[in-house]
Amino acid sequence: MDARRATRRARGERLLQLGIAAGDVILVGAATFLAARGNIRVPVLPVTNDINTIATSLGLWVVVAWMLANVVRGTYARAHVGVGTIEYTRVLGASGFTAGFLGISSYLTKFELSRAFFVLLFVVGVPLLLGWRWSARRIVQRLRERGHLLTKVLLSGSQERVDEVATVLRREKWLGFQVIGALVPASGFVDTTPAGVPVIGFTHETAQNALASEADLVLFAEGAFPAPVDFRRIAWDLEGHNVQMAVVPSLSDISSGRMAMRPVGGLPLVHVEPPQSLAASRGLKRTFDLLGASIALLLASPVMIVFALLTKLQDGGPVLFRQIRVGRDGQLFECLKFRSMVVDAEARLSSVSHLNKNAGGVLFKAADDPRITRIGAVMRRFSIDELPQLINVINGEMSLVGPRPALPSEVRRYETDVQRRLHVRPGLTGLWQVSGRSDLSWEDTVRLDLYYVDNWSIVQDLTILARTVRAVFASRGAY
Known part of the structure; x- marks a missing residue:
């Protein structure tokens, strides 16, 4: 291998790691300063000593301890920078280790560490570190997409x-x-x-x-x-x-959470946990859906009222578009959406069949469908037309996150493996939503939905919801 090229690559990786570490130092220092100088009193915590004096004397040592914890926990490991959730997990672990170290050290040395400082330090510092790692990850990924750090x-x-x-x-x-x-x-x-x-x-x-x-x-x-x-x-x-x-x-389409390496007699056995489709339909997910949908419906209600009025004023037609979809275990339900097309859109389907991007596939996709209204185009761009489905979530017919809700005509054309999508409730959003929406092929949509069904976890749901916000504002694949 060309030694000079290897040296350049290694230097670039070291600079990346040093850059992330430098950002951590700045943010940990900022969190320490804000906790020490913020003069914010936490009502439930007693005032022990002068927070400014004690925190200032500890400030440098807090930064050193937190950074050492990051190094020991491997938060700067090359293999985890820019991909996967391990980096975030290790940042949280290093923060927890630092908190434990400060608490135990203060107890053993009988040092009167301000409790308000202690709480504010991590309430401010942990979100700052996670936000910085997320931002750094976006930068690294953009560089890779443009041909750098390959x-x-x-x-x-x-x-x-x-x-x-x-x-x-x-x-x-x-x-x-x-x-x-x-x-x-x-x-x-x-x-x-x-x-x-x-x-x-x-x-x-x-x-x-x-x-x-x-x-x-x-x-x-x-x-x-x-x-x-x-x-x-x-x-x-x-x-x-x-x-x-x-x-x-x-193996394919199996999340790391379902796999564990357990060497036996020198053989590196990979143990695989069973699929999680049953867990994706039980109480924890349902509770999460109810709370999340209720809060989202409350926050989104002003936007929904505005677009409901605009839809009605545009052509006098109905505000909601009601369509029968297939839910969990094949049960039919009435899926609600804001009407984004002309009133007789279903009757005019045959006249636009030549625009179908997915000819021969299960889904109908048309980037320039003439049946879409002006208000409907805006709603589709930002997925506002799907907000009424929050009511379907509250009713238990849908979930916040899950496979795309399918039409009965689509389900009749499903192959045996694809039927597994129906083992869980369809979702308001899902991996298909954050991975390209209508730009995806039918095969990729199925692959992502089956991956979600088999590898469900509450952490994955939270991650998909966070990515959905970004996908909606980017408007990629929305038509």
Whole structure:
């Protein structure tokens, strides 16, 4: 591998890590200063000592302790910067460790640490750190999408598995993986794989090809090596050459929360928890839906009133569009939306069938549907037309987060695997909403919905809701 190129890449990664750490130092210092100088009295906490004097004497040590906790917890690890939730989890863990350390140290040394300072320090500091990490992540992802901070990836395995992995890496450009070539078994050598990945060598010459192609990472998929000992030899050959290695298991669409690595007798067994479709239909999610929908309906009511009046004044037609959709376990319900099309839109469907972007698919998609009204176009752009579905959520017919609510005509065309989407309540938003909306193909919509059904968690619901706000204001794929 070209030593100068490797040095430049390593320097760029170090600068990124140092930049994030510098931001943490500034924000921890700011939180300490605000907690010490804010002079905010917390009514439920007694005043122990002069908060300014004590906090000022502790300020520097608080910053040092918090930063050391971040380092020990691995919040600056290269593998977790810009992707996944582990970075956020470790930031929270480091903050909790710092809080525990300060509390226990004050107790053991009988130091009268101001309780108001202690509470304000973390009430202010933790959101600042998480917000900074989120902002830094957006910056890193934008840089990767524009061709910076890329990791050159060499894929090794059978042509079919190489293409599957390459498709994911090319689709998710924000991950920063640049596929530079593939290694396939000698028996199946071709110039390129069916998906267009150039084949540059054989799997039994992985180390030589990785060094010759200047790859940063070798991804081993199914078919990359016939026996475990072959992988071990490849690792020996790449030792000291600054080439990372990763194995893609023969699993797909399974969240990390359902997998756990448990070595048994030297075998790295991956234990997989059962699908979570039953948990996605029980009390915790229903309680979350009721509280969330009630609050959202209260906050959104002024906007809903305005657009209800505009819709009525536009052509005198009904404000709401009521349509039968298929809910959990195939039960039919009346889905509510603000009417965004002309009154006779259903009757005019055949006249616009030639505009369907998804010809031959289950869904009807038209970017320039002439049936959409002017007010309707605005509502669709920002998903305002879907706000009445909050009533469906409160009624228990829908969920805040879930698969897209399907029409009966669509369900009749479902294949066996797709029927699994009906195991949970359909959602007001979902992975399909935050991943491109109408820009997605039918296959991608199904894949995302099935992933959600099998890997449900309350944390995932909160993440999707947060991403929905961004997707709505970006208006990507909204028509």
